[in-house]
Amino acid sequence: MKQQKKSIRTEIFDWNQYLPGISIDCAIFGYHEKELKILILEYRKSGIFALPGGFIRKNESLDAAAKRVLQERTGLDNIYLNQFHTFGSLERDNPEPMRTVLEKNDIPAPDHHFLLQRFISVSYLALVDFKKVEPEPDFFSDSCLWYDVNDLPTLMLDHGQIVQTALRYLRSNINNQVIGQNLLDETFTMGELQKLHETILGENLHRTGFHRKMMLSDRLERLGKKKTGKAHRAPFIYRFKKQS
Amino acid sequence: MKQQKKSIRTEIFDWNQYLPGISIDCAIFGYHEKELKILILEYRKSGIFALPGGFIRKNESLDAAAKRVLQERTGLDNIYLNQFHTFGSLERDNPEPMRTVLEKNDIPAPDHHFLLQRFISVSYLALVDFKKVEPEPDFFSDSCLWYDVNDLPTLMLDHGQIVQTALRYLRSNINNQVIGQNLLDETFTMGELQKLHETILGENLHRTGFHRKMMLSDRLERLGKKKTGKAHRAPFIYRFKKQS
DNA sequence: TTTTATTGTTACACTATTAAACAATGATAA
DNA sequence: TTATCATTGTTTAATAGTGTAACAATAAAA
Numbered sequence: 001m002k003q004q005k006k007s008i009r010t011e012i013f014d015w016n017q018y019l020p021g022i023s024i025d026c027a028i029f030g031y032h033e034k035e036l037k038i039l040i041l042e043y044r045k046s047g048i049f050a051l052p053g054g055f056i057r058k059n060e061s062l063d064a065a066a067k068r069v070l071q072e073r074t075g076l077d078n079i080y081l082n083q084f085h086t087f088g089s090l091e092r093d094n095p096e097p098m099r100t101v102l103e104k105n106d107i108p109a110p111d112h113h114f115l116l117q118r119f120i121s122v123s124y125l126a127l128v129d130f131k132k133v134e135p136e137p138d139f140f141s142d143s144c145l146w147y148d149v150n151d152l153p154t155l156m157l158d159h160g161q162i163v164q165t166a167l168r169y170l171r172s173n174i175n176n177q178v179i180g181q182n183l184l185d186e187t188f189t190m191g192e193l194q195k196l197h198e199t200i201l202g203e204n205l206h207r208t209g210f211h212r213k214m215m216l217s218d219r220l221e222r223l224g225k226k227k228t229g230k231a232h233r234a235p236f237i238y239r240f241k242k243q244s
Numbered sequence: 245m246k247q248q249k250k251s252i253r254t255e256i257f258d259w260n261q262y263l264p265g266i267s268i269d270c271a272i273f274g275y276h277e278k279e280l281k282i283l284i285l286e287y288r289k290s291g292i293f294a295l296p297g298g299f300i301r302k303n304e305s306l307d308a309a310a311k312r313v314l315q316e317r318t319g320l321d322n323i324y325l326n327q328f329h330t331f332g333s334l335e336r337d338n339p340e341p342m343r344t345v346l347e348k349n350d351i352p353a354p355d356h357h358f359l360l361q362r363f364i365s366v367s368y369l370a371l372v373d374f375k376k377v378e379p380e381p382d383f384f385s386d387s388c389l390w391y392d393v394n395d396l397p398t399l400m401l402d403h404g405q406i407v408q409t410a411l412r413y414l415r416s417n418i419n420n421q422v423i424g425q426n427l428l429d430e431t432f433t434m435g436e437l438q439k440l441h442e443t444i445l446g447e448n449l450h451r452t453g454f455h456r457k458m459m460l461s462d463r464l465e466r467l468g469k470k471k472t473g474k475a476h477r478a479p480f481i482y483r484f485k486k487q488s
Numbered sequence: 489t490t491t492t493a494t495t496g497t498t499a500c501a502c503t504a505t506t507a508a509a510c511a512a513t514g515a516t517a518a
Numbered sequence: 519t520t521a522t523c524a525t526t527g528t529t530t531a532a533t534a535g536t537g538t539a540a541c542a543a544t545a546a547a548a
Contacts, residue, residue: 019362022265056364058362062332085327086306118263120300120366189495206538208496209537231546231548232495233545234544456528470513473515474514474515474524475514477514477524479527
């Protein structure tokens with residue numbers, strides 16, 4: 001973890017470069033040690049947890065802004081990224097969490113401060129390679145860490161609902177989207193792919209049925225090699241076909 | 245069609261009651277004479293066509309705003325309404341269409357006019373009963389009319405893309421959602437329901453397969469009565485079960 | 489060589505879907 | 519009254535897909 005302390009000079013930060021009233025929140029999923037993880041940031045000194053997010057520059061498209069925010073937080077480009085819902089409940093119209101963050105960091109928090117307005121949140125789902133990500137806290141945050149989706153802290157405002165909506169979206173698209181391609185290594189065994197699906201769906205799948213379905217889907221190619229390891233038949237290793 | 249001319253006093257309209265930079269656009273679908281229709285409005289004297297839309301009040305949730313906009317345009321409450329995508333391309337960052345509308349109506353159009361800013365559009369899909377709708381033009385519009393989705397005029401900005409996205413959403417959800425419940429009369433024949441599905445999907449379905457699938461879905465109840473008409477067996481009439 | 493654990497394959501039952509054949513029936517025409 | 523016509527409802531056969539279990543293969547350890 002990088003320990004370089006960034007100077008918090010947000011009072012002179014140019015908030016004016018962004019569109020007011022619209023934020024982007026990202027549910028960034030990764031997969032590690034058989035657990036589905038999501039990136040959560042914690043605001044400095046406040047004990048307030050939130051999804052990583054950002055704002056839209058005045059001459060930037062919505063999708064480009066989401067891509068930029070992702071790049072800033074994960075260091076990754078070319079990420080699987082998908083807008084899934086826009087949240088605008090009145091529950092969001094609550095400046096208190098951000099006021100606490102500002103005050104705990106000794107930043108003036110006048111009522112008209114950019115961060116204290118009501119935001120409509122356009123939310124994106126991202127799937128990233130856990131090992132390639134170097135989470136980057138932002139100005140106000142002292143951590144941006146992976147959490148097991150089943151063991152999350154209480155999140156700010158409606159961010160808990162956003163996560164649940166993202167999870168539903170992920171689960172309902174597990175067969176349409178090429179989930180594994182973005183969450184697994186380049187190559188993997190059938191067992192590893194099945195475990196990923198089970199983790200996302202939160203239920204066990206029948207081994208042979210899953211195996212057959214995947215092979216019939218014609219999206220995998222079997223690499224002739226086998227893996228070595230324990231006292232049993234070695235599994236084939238697979239990878240997703242390039243195009244589909 | 246109501247002919248009462250509303251006075252166009254938009255220059256004193258209180259735009260300040262709305263959140264800036266965010267609009268709501270509605271793809272409002274109806275079904276009439278075996279055609280899928282969508283409500284399109286034409287701005288007065290300008291030849292500019294657009295989806296009906298509106299803005300979010302400062303103390304109103306996003307969904308409530310969409311419901312209100314729908315109510316204002318169709319006169320209907322309790323509408324099937326579903327957010328499907330938020331559009332924010334730079335193509336939208338173009339004040340010219342609205343400037344034309346304002347100028348053609350002799351309304352001052354300074355650069356800072358509310359309607360000339362860049363809007364991010366949260367788009368909703370609505371399914372309404374064609375016969376119950378009394379389309380209401382807004383301040384700037386001289387018509388709000390039903391168009392066949394296959395015969396639309398050129399729409400403002402990216403509204404054409406919005407319609408196509410809404411159609412894809414509708415087609416992909418034709419089995420998940422209870423489409424017919426919102427687009428057909430209370431009672432209908434199996435042939436009418438099939439024709440609706442065919443119209444939405446743009447392809448022919450097998451009659452007997454469709455019939456059985458619908459009956460097995462356990463969402464229809466057959467009303468003992470039959471319909472009278474032509475020189476052939478009379479069809480049963482059906483309606484959707486109350487709850488599911 | 490045998491045992492063990494896990495993977496890959498095959499088989500069977502059951503369900504869903506496609507496609508066609510067939511039966512039912514309200515009006516019309518003979 | 520009877521035959522026919524057009525359309526709807528039902529049944530059947532063929533095909534494809536899924537859930538489940540049995541069985542075969544095999545790498546390492548005993």
